[in-house]
Amino acid sequence: MSFSPVNFPPLKNDLILRVSRGEKVERAPIWIMRQAGRYLPEFHTVRQHHSFFDICRTPELACELTLQPIDRYGPLLDASIIFSDILVIPQALGLEVIMEPGRGPVFPAPLVTPDDMQRLVKDVNVDEALGYVYKAITLTRHRLDGRVPLYGFIGAPWTLMAYMIEGGGAKSLHKSKSWLWKHTEASHELLQRITDVAVTFLVGQVRAGAQMLQVFDSWAGELSPHDFTTYSLPYIKQIAARVKEELTAQGLDQVPMTIFAKGAWFALEQLVDIGYEVVSLDWTIDPEYARQVTKGKVVLQGNMDPSVLYGGNDAIIETATRMVKAFGNSQHIGNLGHGVLPTVDPEALKVYLETVQRVSAEIRQ
Numbered sequence: 001m002s003f004s005p006v007n008f009p010p011l012k013n014d015l016i017l018r019v020s021r022g023e024k025v026e027r028a029p030i031w032i033m034r035q036a037g038r039y040l041p042e043f044h045t046v047r048q049h050h051s052f053f054d055i056c057r058t059p060e061l062a063c064e065l066t067l068q069p070i071d072r073y074g075p076l077l078d079a080s081i082i083f084s085d086i087l088v089i090p091q092a093l094g095l096e097v098i099m100e101p102g103r104g105p106v107f108p109a110p111l112v113t114p115d116d117m118q119r120l121v122k123d124v125n126v127d128e129a130l131g132y133v134y135k136a137i138t139l140t141r142h143r144l145d146g147r148v149p150l151y152g153f154i155g156a157p158w159t160l161m162a163y164m165i166e167g168g169g170a171k172s173l174h175k176s177k178s179w180l181w182k183h184t185e186a187s188h189e190l191l192q193r194i195t196d197v198a199v200t201f202l203v204g205q206v207r208a209g210a211q212m213l214q215v216f217d218s219w220a221g222e223l224s225p226h227d228f229t230t231y232s233l234p235y236i237k238q239i240a241a242r243v244k245e246e247l248t249a250q251g252l253d254q255v256p257m258t259i260f261a262k263g264a265w266f267a268l269e270q271l272v273d274i275g276y277e278v279v280s281l282d283w284t285i286d287p288e289y290a291r292q293v294t295k296g297k298v299v300l301q302g303n304m305d306p307s308v309l310y311g312g313n314d315a316i317i318e319t320a321t322r323m324v325k326a327f328g329n330s331q332h333i334g335n336l337g338h339g340v341l342p343t344v345d346p347e348a349l350k351v352y353l354e355t356v357q358r359v360s361a362e363i364r365q
């Protein structure tokens with residue numbers, strides 16, 4: 001069955017959109033990074049029969065997995081995020097990526113020297129190469145039936161550059177970082193090429209039905225403050241500005257944009273001024289400190305340590321309560337400080353969701 005990105009069912013829960021616009025709301029909305037994934041038994045049932053990237057490329061399956069946590073947790077989740085991966089952009093740029101069980105993503109032929117950039121597709125037809133994500137988004141908007149809004153997302157240029165050079169997850173990023181100093185010009189060229197694809201892709205996701213956007217700079221904290229300011233910040237700033245311009249140019253409504261620069265606590269003051277409505281925090285940042293630094297200029301998202309979900313219900317309730325109180329009745333979107341881990345008990349996550357919703361409502365009364 002194919003659907004068009006028109007006549008979407010009316011939204012029944014717009015809490016997260018209201019808080020992102022800066023409105024006062026009755027409680028903190030909550031969603032979880034990696035909420036569709038390996039901690040859910042229903043995910044494994046589907047995954048048994050299909051490779052990871054086949055699922056991403058099959059709108060029916062991507063839609064099914066996106067809906068799994070929404071079906072399971074019902075009103076305890078206030079947003080959905082399309083099932084896909086940040087590494088679809090390197091694939092669109094012509095690099096092969098495979099998902100190896102137990103190892104994660106692997107690039108059989110990563111970029112080694114700047115000469116390897118000749119292997120990248122020159123003028124990527126983004127809408128064609130990644131049209132399968134758009135189809136999954138459109139289908140999911142219909143199947144969600146307005147229960148919650150749907151996020152689209154990308155990986156930030158620095159994080160994707162690092163994956164493309166390291167060839168997958170790595171203990172230290174010395175290969176990709178060495179480019180920054182040895183091949184400075186080529187690094188900027190690569191970051192710009194990723195940025196150009198990212199802008200078109202995000203706008204396409206909105207055209208297809210995405211109602212919010214998140215940029216994952218998962219490896220931001222691997223850079224020194226100086227290098228983050230030089231090699232990440234200008235590009236994530238450019239993405240926010242150009243997406244907004246392009247949405248207007250195409251007659252599309254603006255959508256709230258979130259930046260998650262994991263580990264970049266040192267850049268918090270800069271992150272509030274680069275065009276994102278929401279700044280997502282990892283657990284190493286104290287919410288009260290974040291409120292002081294960001295001065296109410298953005299909505300804050302996060303940020304419990306995902307490992308607390310292994311600590312038993314008492315620890316989850318206590319930690320989540322402390323966190324919600326520390327964010328106060330300011331603009332807050334509940335989430336974890338990073339993705340939910342693959343071996344977490346889905347019931348433990350439920351306790352977290354319940355606690356954030358309950359306590360955030362109590363402190364707003």
Ligand SMILES: Cc1c2[nH]c(c1CCC(=O)O)Cc1[nH]c(c(CCC(=O)O)c1C)Cc1[nH]c(c(CCC(=O)O)c1C)Cc1[nH]c(c(C)c1CCC(=O)O)C2
Nearest residue numbers: 033034035036037052081082083084085086104216218339
């Ligand atoms: C760095 C990163 C990746 N992918 C992503 C990031 C940014 C967030 C972060 O920092 O964690 C983003 C991502 N990956 C996935 C989603 C789907 C939507 C959601 O959040 O539920 C999202 C938003 C599914 C996935 N992406 C992946 C899986 C597991 C794949 C499998 O079944 O083998 C899922 C459900 C695989 C993946 N993809 C990636 C890694 C490192 C891995 C393997 C290790 C891991 O899972 O933590 C790259």
